[in-house]
Amino acid sequence: MNEHAAVGTGGSLSRWRLQIFAVTWLAYAAFYFTRKAFSVAKLGIAEDPGFMLDKMDMANLDALYLAAYAVGQFAFGVLADRFGPRVVVLGGMVVSALAAMLMGTFATLPIFATCMLVQGLAQSTGWSGLCKNLGSFFPGEMRGRVMGFWSTCYAFGGLVASPFAGWWAYTVFQSWQAAFYAGAGVVAGVALLFFLFQRNRPEDVGLPPVEVEPDDGDEGRSSATPLRDVLRNRTVLALGAAYFLLKPARYAILFWGPVIVYERMPSVGKVGAAVIPTAFELAGLLGPILIGLASDKLFGARRMPACVISLLVLTVALALFLPALRTGSAMIVMALLFVMGLTLYGPDSMICGAAAIDFGTSRAAGTASGFVNGCGSVGAILGGLLPGYLDTYSVFTVFVGCSLLSCLILLPYWNSRPVVLGPGRFPIPNCRVLHKPLRA
Numbered sequence: 001m002n003e004h005a006a007v008g009t010g011g012s013l014s015r016w017r018l019q020i021f022a023v024t025w026l027a028y029a030a031f032y033f034t035r036k037a038f039s040v041a042k043l044g045i046a047e048d049p050g051f052m053l054d055k056m057d058m059a060n061l062d063a064l065y066l067a068a069y070a071v072g073q074f075a076f077g078v079l080a081d082r083f084g085p086r087v088v089v090l091g092g093m094v095v096s097a098l099a100a101m102l103m104g105t106f107a108t109l110p111i112f113a114t115c116m117l118v119q120g121l122a123q124s125t126g127w128s129g130l131c132k133n134l135g136s137f138f139p140g141e142m143r144g145r146v147m148g149f150w151s152t153c154y155a156f157g158g159l160v161a162s163p164f165a166g167w168w169a170y171t172v173f174q175s176w177q178a179a180f181y182a183g184a185g186v187v188a189g190v191a192l193l194f195f196l197f198q199r200n201r202p203e204d205v206g207l208p209p210v211e212v213e214p215d216d217g218d219e220g221r222s223s224a225t226p227l228r229d230v231l232r233n234r235t236v237l238a239l240g241a242a243y244f245l246l247k248p249a250r251y252a253i254l255f256w257g258p259v260i261v262y263e264r265m266p267s268v269g270k271v272g273a274a275v276i277p278t279a280f281e282l283a284g285l286l287g288p289i290l291i292g293l294a295s296d297k298l299f300g301a302r303r304m305p306a307c308v309i310s311l312l313v314l315t316v317a318l319a320l321f322l323p324a325l326r327t328g329s330a331m332i333v334m335a336l337l338f339v340m341g342l343t344l345y346g347p348d349s350m351i352c353g354a355a356a357i358d359f360g361t362s363r364a365a366g367t368a369s370g371f372v373n374g375c376g377s378v379g380a381i382l383g384g385l386l387p388g389y390l391d392t393y394s395v396f397t398v399f400v401g402c403s404l405l406s407c408l409i410l411l412p413y414w415n416s417r418p419v420v421l422g423p424g425r426f427p428i429p430n431c432r433v434l435h436k437p438l439r440a
Contacts, residue, residue, distance in 0.1 A: 011205065013137075013202060013207050013210075016137060016199070016202065016205060016207065017137050017138065019197055020133060020134065020137045020198065020199070021134070021137075021146070021150060022197075023193060023194055023197045023198045024130040024133050024134060024150070024153075024198070025150055025152075025153040026153075026190055026193065026194075027089060027093065027126065027130060027190055027191075027194050027198075028126050028127070028130050028153040028154055028157065029153040029154065029156050029157035029160075030093070030157065030186055030187050030189075030190035030191075031092075031093070031096065031123055031126045031157065031187065032154065032157025032158050032160075032161040033157065033160075033161045033164065033165070033182070033183035033184075033186040033187055034096045034097065034099070034100040034119065034123070034180075034183040034184060034186075034187050035119075035123055035157075035161070035183075035254075036157075036158060036161040036162050036165060036183070036254065037100055037103070037104075037161075037165050037179045037180045037182075037183040037184075038058075038061070038062070038065075038103070038116070038179075038180075038255075039162065039254065039255045039256065039257070039258060039259075040162055040165040040166050040169060040176075040179045040258060040274055041103075041165075041169065041176040041177070041179040041180065042058055042176075042258070042259055043166075043170070043176070043258055043259070043262065043270045043273065043274070044169060044170065044175070044176025044179075044270075045058070045176055046259075048107075048176065050107070051107040051108075053109070053112075055259075055387075055388045056388050056389060057109065057388075058388055059384065059385050059386075059387065059388020059389060060385070060388070061112055061113060061116045062116075062255050062384030062385060062388070063381050063384050063385040064113060064116045064117055064120070065116040065117070065119055065120040065123075065384065066120060066251065066377060066380045066381040066383075066384045066385075067120065067381055068116070068117045068118075068119075068120025068121045068124070069120035069121070069123055069124045069377045069380070070120075070124075070374055070377035070378045070380070070381065071120075071121070071124070071374075072120060072121045072122075072123070072124025072125065073124045073127070073128065073370050073371075073373045073374030073377045074370060074371065074374040075124075075370075076088055076092075076124050076125045076128055076129060076370060077128035077129075077132075077367045077368070077369060077370015077371060077373075077374070078367050078370065080125075080128050080129035080132045080370070081132065081367050084200040084201075085129035085130060085132050085133040085198070085200055086198060086199070086200050088125045088129045089125050089126060089129040089130060089133075089194065089198075090191060090194055090195055090198075091122075091125065092121075092122040092123065092124070092125025092126060092129075093122070093125075093126075093187055093188075093190065093191035093194065094188075094191055095118060095121075095122040096119060096122035096123055096184075096187050097184040097185075097187040097188040097191065098184070099115045099118045099119040099122060100115075100119070100180045100181075100183050100184035100187070101180065101181065101184045102115050103115045103116075103119075103180045104177040104178070104179070104180030104181045104184070105177070107177070124377070127352070127369060127370070127373045128367070128369045128370030128373060131147075131353070131369040132369070133198070133200065134146065134147070134150060136200065136201045136202065136209075136210070137201075137202060137210060138210065139210045145292060145296070147288075147292070147349070147353040148288050148289050148291070148292025148293070148349065148353075149288070149289060149292075151288035151345075151348075151349035151353060152284070152285045152288055152289065154284070155281050155282075155283075155284025155285045155287070155288070155341070155345050156281070156284075156285055157281075158254055158278075158280075158281035158284065159278050159281030159282050159284065159285065160278075160281075161183065162257075162258065162274050162275070162277065162278055162281075163271075163274055163275050163278055164182060164183075164186075165178075165179035165182055165183055165274075166179070166258075166270070166271050166274030166275070167271070168181070168182040169182070170270050170271055170274075171271060231371075235413060235416060236368065236371065236372060238409055238410065238412075238413060239351050239352075239372050239410075240371060240372050240374075240375030240376075241375065241406075241409050242307075242347075242351055242406040242409045242410050243348075243351045243352060243372055243373070243375050243376035243379065243406075244375045244376055244378055244379035245379060245402040245403070245405050245406035245409070246311075246344070246347060246348060246351065246376065246379070246402070246403070246406050247348075247376040247377065247379040247380040247382075247383060248379050248380060248382040248383035248386070248398070248399060248402055249314075249318060249340075249344065249383065249399040249402065249403065250344055250345075250348060250380070250383065251380040251383030251384055252382075252383040252384070252386065252387050252395060252399065253277055253280050253337070253340070253383075254277075254280075254383075255383065255384050255387075256384075256387040256388075257276075257277030257280065257337075258270075258273040258274045258276075258277060259273075259387070260325075260387065260392055261273045261276050261277060261325075261333065263392075264325040264326075264392070265325065265328060265330065265333070267328075268330060272330070276330055276333060276334055276337070277337060279334040279335070279337040279338045279341065280337040280338070280340060280341035280344075281341060282338065282341065283337070283338040283339070283340070283341030283342040283345065284341045284342075284344075284345035286342060287310075287341060287342045287343070287344070287345035287346035287348075287349065288345055288346055288348075288349035288350070290342070290346060291306045291307070291310060291346030291347065291349070291350055292349075292350070294306045295350070302414070302415060302416065303350050303416070304410050304411075304413045304414050304415075304416055305414055306346070306347075306350065307346070307347040307350050307351065307407075307410050308407050308410050308411055308414065310342075310343045310344075310346045310347050311343070311347055311403055311404075311406055311407035311410070312404075312407055313339070313343045314340060314343035314344050314347075314403050315400055315403040315404045315407065317336060317339045317340045317343060318340065318396055318399050318400045318403055319396075319400050320336060321336055321337075321340070321396055322392060322393055322396055324336045325392075347406075348376075351372065351376075352369065352372050352373045352376060353369070379402075382398075386398065
């Protein structure tokens with residue numbers, strides 16, 4: 001039977017694919033409403049005499065969050081493979097909303113530190129679990145373009161979350177606490193939709209699996225076996241290293257963008273400082289789609305050429321960012337942020353999605369994507385920490401070097417393609433040629 005025509009007790013496979021795509025896209029976008037709340041609240045906290053946090057304190061809180069996020073990426077990828085995305089992701093969304101509510105209610109450093117730790121762990125349930133969810137409904141030959149469009153979720157979340165939180169905090173309520181309440185409300189609402197409309201696998205709704213895994217003694221495999229497979233794959237290790245270097249610039253702009261803009265351009269005001277960096281996320285809506293199309297149409301399904309070229313342009317854009325701030329022109333700064341977002345979000349989505357494609361079955365997709373994203377999350381700690389300790393010029397000098405080095409790490413894999421599937425449509429481990437187009 002044609003898989004698109006397959007019908008189970010809960011409807012057709014094509015209908016469930018659309019539903020799973022939509023609800024997982026919405027879920028990951030929603031996480032950004034609690035993730036970005038603190039970056040917007042910083043503007044008000046810095047001027048609040050009742051809650052004294054300096055830039056170093058804020059940077060330390062960001063680093064605490066990102067450290068917990070990194071640890072969670074490695075852990076929850078394995079747990080998503082073992083217990084399923086429904087339990088792991090839904091639990092993360094509920095905890096994320098509760099942590100944000102506490103931060104808006106109690107303004108003390110110990111409570112903020114505890115909540116940032118909890119928030120990091122809760123947020124880390126999202127990527128690997130949702131990638132696994134998609135991998136269960138979309139076969140290998142579809143995942144490239146599906147992931148390209150789906151990866152716009154985190155750019156959209158970042159794009160909308162900051163002005164949304166800024167509007168509630170500084171226009172409606174004139175209180176930085178409202179940034180946390182607004183974000184928690186969005187995540188709680190989407191968590192309800194996720195509970196109602198998400199399912200882990202086609203089999204859960206009476207449909208056959210989209211890929212048949214081989215019977216190779218799976219009962220003898222422990223939960224650590226997929227992680228060992230990942231650690232033996234040199235290509236995935238290179239992707240992890242490149243992602244580690246790519247994440248600092250992205251998270252510095254996500255967490256400190258409003259502060260950096262407000263310090264250099266105070267005339268734009270707090271709401272303007274929250275809005276200008278959204279040009280970065282706006283470009284992120286296009287970056288994953290464009291790089292996916294370029295890799296398929298221009299480079300014959302080779303992913304790395306598009307990433308390498310994009311990272312070279314990103315390196316130049318990062319070097320020009322401070323001169324752009326000195327002009328005092330909001331339009332010039334937004335234009336450059338747009339270029340930075342276009343050339344960063346594309347490789348970002350390609351790299352962290354490649355591992356899930358590399359290990360493209362439901363058995364190891366969560367572990368592989370969790371590993372690569374976990375490596376990036378370790379690098380993201382620098383993005384949250386450095387702006388609080390170094391001047392902006394030094395910070396962006398580091399980011400320029402990281403972007404260039406990431407490009408050089410991927411360069412030897414210029415001709416690599418996604419994974420060759422062996423018997424039973426299961427990836428052949430450690431394969432140097434990463435993919436050849438599948439034939440029906």
